[in-house]
Amino acid sequence: MEQKWPQEIWLVRHGQSAGNVARELAEAAAGHHIDIAERDVDVPLSELGMRQSEALASWFAALPPQQRPNVVLHSPYRRARETADILLQRLERGRMLEVQADERLREKEFGILDRLTTHGIAHHYPDLYEQRRHVGKFYFRPPGGESWCDVILRLRSVMDTMEREFCRERVLIVAHQVTVNCFRYLFEHLDEATILEHDRAGDVPNCSVTSYSFDPAAGKRGDLVLRLVNFVAPLEAAGTPITAGKDLPAAPKA
Numbered sequence: 736m737e738q739k740w741p742q743e744i745w746l747v748r749h750g751q752s753a754g755n756v757a758r759e760l761a762e763a764a765a766g767h768h769i770d771i772a773e774r775d776v777d778v779p780l781s782e783l784g785m786r787q788s789e790a791l792a793s794w795f796a797a798l799p800p801q802q803r804p805n806v807v808l809h810s811p812y813r814r815a816r817e818t819a820d821i822l823l824q825r826l827e828r829g830r831m832l833e834v835q836a837d838e839r840l841r842e843k844e845f846g847i848l849d850r851l852t853t854h855g856i857a858h859h860y861p862d863l864y865e866q867r868r869h870v871g872k873f874y875f876r877p878p879g880g881e882s883w884c885d886v887i888l889r890l891r892s893v894m895d896t897m898e899r900e901f902c903r904e905r906v907l908i909v910a911h912q913v914t915v916n917c918f919r920y921l922f923e924h925l926d927e928a929t930i931l932e933h934d935r936a937g938d939v940p941n942c943s944v945t946s947y948s949f950d951p952a953a954g955k956r957g958d959l960v961l962r963l964v965n966f967v968a969p970l971e972a973a974g975t976p977i978t979a980g981k982d983l984p985a986a987p988k989a
Contacts, residue, residue, distance in 0.1 A: 738951065738957060739956075739957075740902065740957070740958070740959055741806070741901050741905065741949065742903050742948065743802075744906050744908065744922070744959065745907045746918055747818070747907065747942065748909075748912055748915050748940065748941055748943055749788075749810075749812075749814040749909060749910070750781070750783070750785060750787040750788040750814065750818050750821075750942045751780065751783045751941045751942075751978045752779065752780055752784055752814040753778055753781050755781070755784075755978065755980035775812065775842060776812050778812070780813075784814065784818070784941060787941055787942040787975050788817070788818045788822065788942055790969050790972070790975040791822065791944070793973065794972075795822060796825040796826060804906065804907035806905065806907065807819055807823060807826075807906075807907045807908075808906065808908050809835075809909040811836040811837070811838055811840075815909050815910055815911065818942065819909040822907070832901075832904060833900075833901070837893065839889045839890065839893050840914055841910075842910075842913065842914070843880070843881050843885075843886050843911070843913040843914075845881075846876075846879030847880070848880065871927075872931070873930075873931060883920075886914065887920060890914070894921060912938060915939050917930075923961060937965075937979065939979065940967050940977050941979065942967070942969075943965040944963050945963055945964050946963040946966070947959040948960055
């Protein structure tokens, strides 16, 4: 039976960003706004985020050549692009079959809630705050923003691209926390309750790895099988602090 999937897929959340740090400071001070000037797309890695990316790059580079990624897809957001660039320095960009920035891998768009803390959302948009608590993050779409379902819809298109262009290849995807969770929803055939339970159990650590391998014996026609979940051993081995801050904005758990 013909294989339709890549042989390996690694999902990596970008390293800690300046936005993660600013959000944590604002939340700790019970502030309403996250003090960061850049657009979300332009938020860079923090110094720690660069170190995390370098630790992960060393782990990938230590894999046997035939087991390393040969396709890299990344969000165009600066923090994801910088993480991918650091990984590619060790993986040798010239050896890649493909390196692409793909806007479908961007962060979930927050609309009018962008740069607001939990306190800020409750203060400035109490009706939206309550609506989100009632509907849940999977279906709630803030004005001008996206729900998790919206993100999942665009990721289904990415899956089609991988099946069509990168069958049997080894694909590394560098993106964002919600993107990683929404890919898990798709690859593992989850439902709303299960993926939100994973989300409640803890945020996706920066520069963690969630990975899948194709198994021809899985399912009726072969399928992706989960291998690693939020794997942070490369950071631990390098003595690099592990962070799991939320991306912007903060919002109450569903």
